[in-house]
Amino acid sequence: MASYDIAVIPGDGTGPEVIREGVKVLKAASSKFGIDFKFVEYPYGAEHYLKTGETLPDSAIQEFKEFDAIYLGAVGDPRVKPGILERGLLLKLRFDLDLYVNLRPATLYEGVWTPLKDKTHEHINFVVIRENTEGLYIGAGGFHFKGTKQEVAIQEMVCTRFGTERIIRYAFEYTRKYGREKKLTFVGKTNVLTYAHDLWARVFEEVSKEYPDVKTDYAHVDATCMWMVKNPEWFDVIVTDNMFGDIITDLAAIIQGGLGVAAGANINPNGVSMFEPMGGSAPKYAGKNVINPIAAIEAGRLMLWFLGEEEAAKAIQDAVKKTVKMMKSMNAGQMGYTTQEVGDLVVKHLLES
């Protein structure tokens, strides 16, 4: 029997509530498919930080390396200054575990409301592969003359040949294997980022020669935002840098039904990977049993897929598809069900299948 050790970080706000439903679904999949999970819970997040001053110790990073995957709820709390938990926890996980692929599927399931008029599940079905360890996120830069009228703030964007090539290569491999139309679009800003995205464009072109079966395309990031609204069906797989990936995946999330359904995988193809719902900790809904757990369940589904349990992952996805059809809305408090009831419905559909 396959057995997996999963480190669980429920985190802040609604994180624990949605992770509870995700774990419930994984346990149901475990009984149905004969997969054994061992979940070990970690306390990191705002509460832990406020109590101890610790965000994520290096010892935890070392421990996580012994696991098969990490399952994270949400981090963030209005009592903690912006940047502390983001850099100290979420980005630290991404950087220290070298989770260089941020894979975010944007699939509009049948029956889920999209703000795009005239677009249905037939039109919105693409994947964004975001570089996750470089670019504007590395935290290089600084202030000069801080607090004066002469103040200068510098935030450096760093793209390495190594980092660019490995994400582009991953995207080509992914497109070859899973692409709906085997089409990979590089989204950048080559007309302005004439160094950073010149490197990206050259590497993209070079690597593409090894994948003659994959169709390639290029779109500026600003135009991508228009097309994602006007013609989302044009996209199959997108590869892009860290900052642009952050921005366009929020747009992608809203057209697939919002943060209640959008999930992402933070992947180190040669190590331990982390799976998370894309929405934040939504403090105003915390503890009310009204938040949508589908995104967290989907993150669990991506985890199974990544672990190679493709049959179980597909079964969870089918159960999710049946469940969302019954829900009134993907928004917190408007689902027609409580958080727990949505989890129960997914389990029911999973076990019936």
Ligand code: IPM
């Ligand atoms: C995301 C989030 C994070 C990011 C924040 C919380 C640091 O917006 O996962 O997209 O910018 O990557």
Ligand code: MN
């Ligand atoms: Mn984001």
